[in-house]
Amino acid sequence: MAKLTFLGAAGCVTGSKYLVEAAGASGTSKKLLIDCGLFQGTDDLKQRNWNPLPVDPKTIDYLVLTHAHLDHTGWLPVLSRDGYKKPIYANPATIDLTNLLLKDSGHLQEEETKNAIKNKWSKHADPRALYTADDVTPVLAQLKPMPRKGGFDLSPEFHFESYDAGHILGSSSLELTITENGKKIVVVFSGDVGRYDQPILNDPISPVTKQIDTLLCESTYGDREHDPGDPLQLLADIVNRVVKRGGSIVIPAFAIGRTQTFMYYLRQLEDLQKIPKVPVYVDSPMALSATDLYVKYKEDHDLEFAREERGGGDPLDVHTFQLTRSVAESKAINDVKTPCIIISASGMVTGGRVLHHLAQRLGDARNCVILGGFQAEGTKGRALQEGAKTLSLFGQPVPVKAEIVEMGQFSAHAGKSELLRWLGGLQATPKQVYLTHGEPSAAQSLQQAITEKLKWNAAVARYLDTVQIG
Numbered sequence: 459m460a461k462l463t464f465l466g467a468a469g470c471v472t473g474s475k476y477l478v479e480a481a482g483a484s485g486t487s488k489k490l491l492i493d494c495g496l497f498q499g500t501d502d503l504k505q506r507n508w509n510p511l512p513v514d515p516k517t518i519d520y521l522v523l524t525h526a527h528l529d530h531t532g533w534l535p536v537l538s539r540d541g542y543k544k545p546i547y548a549n550p551a552t553i554d555l556t557n558l559l560l561k562d563s564g565h566l567q568e569e570e571t572k573n574a575i576k577n578k579w580s581k582h583a584d585p586r587a588l589y590t591a592d593d594v595t596p597v598l599a600q601l602k603p604m605p606r607k608g609g610f611d612l613s614p615e616f617h618f619e620s621y622d623a624g625h626i627l628g629s630s631s632l633e634l635t636i637t638e639n640g641k642k643i644v645v646v647f648s649g650d651v652g653r654y655d656q657p658i659l660n661d662p663i664s665p666v667t668k669q670i671d672t673l674l675c676e677s678t679y680g681d682r683e684h685d686p687g688d689p690l691q692l693l694a695d696i697v698n699r700v701v702k703r704g705g706s707i708v709i710p711a712f713a714i715g716r717t718q719t720f721m722y723y724l725r726q727l728e729d730l731q732k733i734p735k736v737p738v739y740v741d742s743p744m745a746l747s748a749t750d751l752y753v754k755y756k757e758d759h760d761l762e763f764a765r766e767e768r769g770g771g772d773p774l775d776v777h778t779f780q781l782t783r784s785v786a787e788s789k790a791i792n793d794v795k796t797p798c799i800i801i802s803a804s805g806m807v808t809g810g811r812v813l814h815h816l817a818q819r820l821g822d823a824r825n826c827v828i829l830g831g832f833q834a835e836g837t838k839g840r841a842l843q844e845g846a847k848t849l850s851l852f853g854q855p856v857p858v859k860a861e862i863v864e865m866g867q868f869s870a871h872a873g874k875s876e877l878l879r880w881l882g883g884l885q886a887t888p889k890q891v892y893l894t895h896g897e898p899s900a901a902q903s904l905q906q907a908i909t910e911k912l913k914w915n916a917a918v919a920r921y922l923d924t925v926q927i928g
């Protein structure tokens with residue numbers, strides 16, 4: 459009997475890992491892992507990254523990724539080091555992004571551990587990195603392409619159909635058909651579901667299968683809607699008020715994804731002459747042009763690249779745009795005393811260069827921090843969102859005097875009614891739904907809505923629970 463174990467993103471929004479076990483064609487049990495994410499946020503969650511999996515990685519047969527975000531891929535180096543040596547399947551855009559994210563993550567883990575040792579910040583007697591850049595290298599060689607959309611026969615027992623989830627470049631919902639003893643079982647993984655009617659990315663597509671035995675649905679915003687209001691006007695108001703008082707804006711965001719949404723809006727506001735042309739720094743150690751990735755993966759978005767097609771400006775570049783790559787360039791932004799906008803990772807302020815920009819600028823009431831994405835429990839981003847008066851950065855308490863603005867309009871996740879719209883688009887009634895990838899109140903709220911509005915069987919997934927899926 460096929461079964462599924464929630465190895466992460468159950469009761470929390472990080473650490474996505476779902477283990478499927480089914481009887482294989484040869485009579486032996488086959489194990490398939492969907493996603494391999496890092497836990498982020500509270501100390502308890504982060505501790506799970508250090509615990510061995512309840513299943514020996516050497517015994518896992520297959521691995522498939524829904525998208526590249528670290529909470530879906532960031533534990534791959536540990537899994538590989540612990541014995542998983544087989545292919546990791548993902549579509550080409552997800553492979554490119556996972557490359558960037560994991561290399562960055564490996565360097566960051568090393569750098570932060572070195573700093574913790576040098577400055578004695580760690581609570582641990584012997585701080586060490588969860589993994590290093592060297593642990594990342596073999597993972598990159600294990601990544602193997604699968605189609606962006608349509609069918610893919612992974613093995614005699616596992617077949618996938620992929621659908622654009624509209625969340626980031628390459629993000630997918632996966633429909634898995636398991637053939638077990640001649641019987642077909644269909645499991646749908648929503649992955650992270652994006653938003654409808656937004657610029658840049660496509661709308662999420664609901665899988666069209668006529669049979670769903672089990673559905674795993676994310677519930678990040680399962681208990682709330684995104685703020686109404688025109689993001690263009692709201693952003694114009696913020697930029698104008700901060701520039702007027704001589705301040706700067708810091709936006710925590712990874713270099714690919716929300717960064718482009720902000721750039722797109724800022725560019726429009728500049729062209730409409732609704733904001734002054736202030737310098738925008740995208741501070742990322744990755745030597746890349748995000749635009750190149752958007753040009754490469756055109757099927758994921760509806761941006762028209764004027765640069766390429768009409769020989770004009772690039773819709774993702776503001777007029778005064780600087781990509782900083784080296785540490786020296788990044789630190790030089792500290793010397794910019796005139797109004798500017800700094801976009802830097804990580805999006806939930808869990809690490810990365812945004813920490814030093816915040817250390818530099820949080821203490822000045824003229825400045826502003828825009829939180830555009832979901833801020834998980836236990837992260838510094840959540841502390842800012844909840845109105846913390848000080849933030850501990852590099853072992854020092856930094857007073858929070860800057861204005862903190864939450865802009866849910868820039869979230870890459872569907873709000874509650876958008877999740878219900880995605881569910882309503884399914885063409886089969888799932889026999890059982892499990893709510894994953896949400897904090898308990900969000901998952902419960904969506905469960906209640908599904909039960910009341912759709913009359914489907916829905917339960918909140920529990921960490922390490924194993925359920926029958928056939």
Ligand SMILES: [Zn+2]
Nearest residue numbers: 525527625650
């Ligand atoms: Zn995601």
